[in-house]
Amino acid sequence: MNTEGPQRWEFTLYVAGMTPAAKRALSNITRIGSALLTDRFTVDVVDLRLQPELAERDQIFAVPTLIRRLPPGACKLIGDLSDTQRVMRALDLEPLS
Amino acid sequence: MTDQGTAPTPSGTLRKCPTGISGLDEITYGGLPWGRPTLLCGTPGCGKTVLAMEFIVRGVEEYGEPGIFVSFEESASSLVDNFRPMGFDLEGLVRQERLKLAYISVPQGEIVEAGDYSLDGFLIQLEQGIKQVGAKRVALDSLDSLFTHLSDTRLMRSEIARLFDWLREKGVTTVVTGERGKEDLTRYGFEEYLSDCVLLLDHRISEQISKRRLRVVKYRGSAHSADEFPFLVGSRGISVFPITSVQMEDEIGSERVGTGVSDIDDMFGGEGFYRGSTILVSGKAGTGKSSLSAAFVDAACRRGESALYLALEESSGQVLRNMRSVGIDLQHWVDEGLLGVRAFRPTLRGLEEHLVSIIQAIDERRPSCIAIDPITNFVTVGNSDEVGGMLTRLLGHVKGLGITLFLTALTPVSGSVEETDTSVSSTVDSWIALEQILDGTQRRRRIYIVKSRGMRHAHDIREFIMSSQGLSVRPLPVSAPVIREAEDSRGSPAA
Numbered sequence: 001m002n003t004e005g006p007q008r009w010e011f012t013l014y015v016a017g018m019t020p021a022a023k024r025a026l027s028n029i030t031r032i033g034s035a036l037l038t039d040r041f042t043v044d045v046v047d048l049r050l051q052p053e054l055a056e057r058d059q060i061f062a063v064p065t066l067i068r069r070l071p072p073g074a075c076k077l078i079g080d081l082s083d084t085q086r087v088m089r090a091l092d093l094e095p096l097s
Numbered sequence: 098m099t100d101q102g103t104a105p106t107p108s109g110t111l112r113k114c115p116t117g118i119s120g121l122d123e124i125t126y127g128g129l130p131w132g133r134p135t136l137l138c139g140t141p142g143c144g145k146t147v148l149a150m151e152f153i154v155r156g157v158e159e160y161g162e163p164g165i166f167v168s169f170e171e172s173a174s175s176l177v178d179n180f181r182p183m184g185f186d187l188e189g190l191v192r193q194e195r196l197k198l199a200y201i202s203v204p205q206g207e208i209v210e211a212g213d214y215s216l217d218g219f220l221i222q223l224e225q226g227i228k229q230v231g232a233k234r235v236a237l238d239s240l241d242s243l244f245t246h247l248s249d250t251r252l253m254r255s256e257i258a259r260l261f262d263w264l265r266e267k268g269v270t271t272v273v274t275g276e277r278g279k280e281d282l283t284r285y286g287f288e289e290y291l292s293d294c295v296l297l298l299d300h301r302i303s304e305q306i307s308k309r310r311l312r313v314v315k316y317r318g319s320a321h322s323a324d325e326f327p328f329l330v331g332s333r334g335i336s337v338f339p340i341t342s343v344q345m346e347d348e349i350g351s352e353r354v355g356t357g358v359s360d361i362d363d364m365f366g367g368e369g370f371y372r373g374s375t376i377l378v379s380g381k382a383g384t385g386k387s388s389l390s391a392a393f394v395d396a397a398c399r400r401g402e403s404a405l406y407l408a409l410e411e412s413s414g415q416v417l418r419n420m421r422s423v424g425i426d427l428q429h430w431v432d433e434g435l436l437g438v439r440a441f442r443p444t445l446r447g448l449e450e451h452l453v454s455i456i457q458a459i460d461e462r463r464p465s466c467i468a469i470d471p472i473t474n475f476v477t478v479g480n481s482d483e484v485g486g487m488l489t490r491l492l493g494h495v496k497g498l499g500i501t502l503f504l505t506a507l508t509p510v511s512g513s514v515e516e517t518d519t520s521v522s523s524t525v526d527s528w529i530a531l532e533q534i535l536d537g538t539q540r541r542r543r544i545y546i547v548k549s550r551g552m553r554h555a556h557d558i559r560e561f562i563m564s565s566q567g568l569s570v571r572p573l574p575v576s577a578p579v580i581r582e583a584e585d586s587r588g589s590p591a592a
């Protein structure tokens with residue numbers, strides 16, 4: 001996928017309370033996004049402790065879970081997103097050359 | 098992990114959660130550990146999902162305990178469809194908010210693991226589900242499906258341990274299913290240590306006959322039977338057959354039921370059989386076994402009781418027709434709904450399925466008396482051990498229900514009347530033998546009681562008469578030489 005276009009990227013990060021892993025996940029996706037997508041991305045954080053009904057609706061069994069809403073095409077990552085290479089590959093993000 | 102779980106209740110015994118599954122509560126002495134996780138493990142197709150679902154459904158329907166069934170494999174609609182033939186109205190229970198079906202889909206390849214995670218999302222879903230219906234019972238089917246798509250085994254282990262602790266803390270009685278591993282009970286070899294109780298299910302096919310076995314491998318804080326018990330997955334759920342059932346030790350009451358022939362009642366102390374006992378009639382072809390069976394169910398219907406006649410040799414039409422020739426009209430009992438006549442052809446299906454269909458017929462009708470004619474026809478479909486095992490299980494079920502069971506056994510042409518292939522003779526309470534001898538040019542029938550537990554009964558051989566007026570018994574004309582003849586006739590094909 002070409003990341004040069006005006007395409008906007010939207011992510012939802014599901015957490016269960018702002019645990020250390022949740023904080024790491026948020027900072028990791030913000031870091032990766034900032035580096036590769038500059039300001040063309042947003043991250044919504046959903047705290048399942050506050051909205052528990054969303055766990056079933058959005059089929060979240062692990063936390064943190066990151067879902068890419070845009071560009072479309074199901075993509076679900078679980079974990080604190082500390083494995084940068086994996087995150088980039090899964091999200092179809094190419095490193096800056 | 099704290100082990101407060103094994104703390105006994107004030108009464109000194111572990112609180113148990115009855116499953117309502119036929120036979121399972123007997124072998125676990127009351128059910129599964131209440132408020133704790135039980136692991137159900139076994140090979141694919143062994144019946145884990147059915148057992149787990151039945152535990153939940155019976156909890157809702159029979160014990161007023163709402164439940165949640167979490168599947169990692171099947172969607173709610175597929176569960177609804179799959180359990181409908183078993184008579185489980187999952188949709189209805191969901192509508193009444195007494196049951197929750199949750200589907201946690203872990204699609205292969207669509208989930209990428211990138212760093213440490215926890216199963217809190219699942220726990221939140223589970224907690225929500227428990228709250229929604231007020232669940233007291235939980236089934237998780239199966240943990241392996243969750244494992245399969247996740248590669249971090251170390252992390253999964255600690256998360257599963259946390260899940261089990263969480264379930265214990267919630268105080269819900271949980272059944273967790275798991276695939277059996279190659280060497281260990283479970284694929285990952287640790288779930289059994291986290292569970293308070295472990296049931297192992299096994300499904301084997303031998304001589305084209307499907308056999309299922311269940312064993313309680315572990316039960317923290319409780320005695321349990323170490324034996325393997327046969328079980329069936331019938332169209333109404335699971336039945337476990339505790340061969341040495343507590344129920345079989347139940348004393349038969351002192352109430353008596355007529356044999357259907359007043360002369361034979363006389364042979365049994367004038368009152369007939371004990372209600373709830375098992376009676377065997379053995380004899381060669383044409384000695385009158387079916388007629389006695391018919392007289393027995395006829396007598397039950399005359400008393401206004403429900404009866405079941407299981408014909409393993411003839412069609413139900415034939416049975417009804419033949420009995421008219423000895424003055425027994427069973428048709429009107431069928432018309433009145435008191436009598437059920439079912440014909441089975443043991444050669445067409447496996448033994449296990451036969452047992453299931455017989456048990457279904459019994460459960461539908463709830464008869465007070467059952468005749469099975471002849472039980473020896475099962476021998477044609479399996480070896481003697483299997484038939485013996487199956488009959489013991491059937492007898493256990495029937496005795497547990499307090500039904501009086503009348504069995505006939507066909508003696509081979511060259512065999513003795515006291516020689517039955519079915520190994521059932523040792524478990525019956527009363528045993529009648531029928532013989533046919535050639536007296537000059539006339540065939541005469543004889544009847545005697547081989548044994549009858551706990552009652553005064555006739556010890557002599559009498560003449561048994563079948564005519565269009567009915568069945569009757571009278572003393573033999575001469576007594577002394579007759580006994581010799583009777584003994585001589587054993588093993589003689591001319592008898």
